[in-house]
Amino acid sequence: MEIFLVNNSYKYAVEQIMLMLFPGESPIYPEKSSGALSTTVKLSEGEKIVTATSCIVDEEGKRYWGKATANKADFTDKIIEQRLIQRAVKLSFYRAGIKKLGKKPLWGALSGIRPGKLMSELIDSGLSEKAALSAFIKSYDADREKAKLCLHTSRASRRVTDNLGKKDICLYLGVPFCPTRCAYCSFVSQSVERSMKLIPPFVDALMKDIKATAEQVNSLGLNVIALYLGGGTPTTLSAEQLDAVMTALEDNFDLSGCSEITVEAGRPDTITKEKLLVLRRHGVSRVSVNPQTMSDHVLETIGRRHSAQDVLDALALVREVGGFQVNMDLIAGLPEDTTESFAATMEAVLALRPENITVHTLSLKKGSRITLEGTRIPSAEEVEEMVNISVSGLSKDGYAPYYLYRQKYMSGGLENVGWGLPNCDNLYNICIMEELCSIIAMGAGASTKLVTGTGRLERFFAPKFPTEYIADIDKTCAAKSAIKEFYHELSAE
Ligand code: SF4
Structure with missing residues (x-):
């Protein structure tokens, strides 16, 4: 897959989603599109939010769009800022990707190896189990049964x-x-x-x-x-x-x-x-x-x-x-x-x-x-x-x-x-x-x-x-x- 990054260099984040949604593809970073399957991931900064926009173009020229935002008020330090922008980049590409595929993976946009830790973080932030479950499903577009697995493992972790x-x-x-x-x-x-x-x-x-x-x-x-x-x-x-x-x-x-x-x-x-x-x-x-x-x-x-x-x-x-x-x-x-x-x-x-x-x-x-x-x-x-x-x-x-x-x-x-x-x-x-x-x-x-x-x-x-x-x-x-x-x-x- 040809990848074009505009105003960002989140190669790793984009490649993780590409591997997950398009496992047969390898990333290439050409100067110009050759007409092969491609994605363009662009970041733009507003006063209050950073917006990631992804556009996948298939071999027939059909376009699939995805968008996600990160709230600047949540940028408490540089590490958190990077993390939230990276998450928006992944989500925008993921949203475009599932439109192109016409189906979504059970784990949604989650590509990491420890999804249970994310559930534990939500609970540690003060959310009730019910609220954490909803936030998890909403934030990562994950299947409810997968989210419930994480809830169980986060309980074991807390014990x-x-x-x-x-x-x-x-x-x-x-x-x-x-x-x-x-x-x-x-x-x-x-x-x-x-x-x-x-x-x-x-x-x-x-x-x-x-x-x-x-x-x-x-x-x-x-x-x-x-x-x-x-x-x-x-x-x-x-x-x-x-x-x-x-x-x-x-x-x-x-x-x-x-x-x-x-x-x-x-x-x-x-x-x-x-x-x-x-x-x-x-x-x-x-x-x-x-x-x-x-x-x-x-x-x-x-x-x-x-x-x-x-x-x-x-x-x-x-x-x-x-x-x-x-x-x-x-x-x-x-x-x-x-x-x-x-x-x-x-x-x-x-x-x-x-x-x-x-x-x-x-x-x-x-x-x-x-x-x-x-x-x-x-x-x-x-x-x-x-x-x-x-x-x-x-x-x-x-x-x-x-x-x-x-x-x-x-x-x-x-x-x-x-x-x-x-x-x-x-x-x-x-x-x-x-x-x-x-x-x-x-x-x-x-x-x-x-x-x-x-x-x-x-x-x-x-x-x-x-x-x-x-x-x-x-x-x-x-x-x-x-x-x-x-x-x-x-x-x-
Ligand atoms: S038992 Fe496990 S480590 Fe040993 S050969 Fe089989 S898969 Fe590999």
Whole structure:
């Protein structure tokens, strides 16, 4: 799509809406129109308002207009001014876009990954839940059901913030190995088939990382409220390796204030009784056993190399060992899946009564094998139907949404939602999605995000690939001093 910006340079905002409404298009900024599909986004300033006007011109020369305004009286500082003008730019282009398409997306003009935060902001500004719901629908042209999802997740967020201390943090530890690589995977996860020999040096490097991170956390007196082992699939490690990692975490951090420890045991083919006993001994309170689908045909298509029966067996083992809450991940929109087989998956998983069920919609990023191989993917309408099936089944069975996020390239522009039985919300997921406290990370590809109550935010990343992580471990450990610097600057402010 050819883009012309007049009196503004809000490229990113315009491109976000373009990606959402016209996913097949790429942005180009030519000098003059070539007659291809184009949009012109113009800003004009009046005494009291700034007006954004967008005009989309299609290949036949037909024009579609959209307009939105920002009120100058609301410009309390430069950051807010930019934000409100950017919102007007997006809305004007969105309004023109839906006229051209003749339909509107369920999330309306919302293109960000954390819509729940916007609902929380409306409520924090003093609006009642009812007024916030109306304002949300009106401001972003969002569907009422999507807005209600955000209302639920913002309630869960408030339950956490009410008890959150200034020094509370979550810890994350990333283990970038899986038994095989799923076809839709875009994580930098090495399959064990190819990289078995990397695991022992990875665990050695992780020990150094844990020690260096704990030195920072302890010297600042930060309080660990939740610990999350993800990846990859941490249970790809042997029982001895898991024992060593958990022991190192306990020896180096004060976990007395830590109310939950989650371990992703996502792939049922990595779960053994011995490993579960190790996890239970170390106080792990929640594990994920992720079927993604209960259709053997779909499992085979996505390269999981396990069957639905393996999921049932793994879950039975988890329940037999006992002491864990269970999360089960599902994906709507997997290749070869249908609304009927998704409904059967939903029914089978609900019958197992796990404490959490997370329903993702497929996000096909560059680098995942599915995108390359052109497997049949359910249409946006089918995915929407699958999501509706999940919402009605989960609500009927007593689950409520407690966190949600959206990603780029998601089927139908939909969302990922974590659902929980009463009092079974996962604290870590709420903290990370709502950016409620710092997430301090260890392991390969792990991203540390330091946040404050005032919205200041800083991120840094460990090397993604296990080989780089192992080779650069001393540099990664030295870089952890940024944690202390961030908190010292904060107390000096
Ligand atoms: S289990 Fe997750 S991280 Fe591992 S290969 Fe599959 S999608 Fe990727």
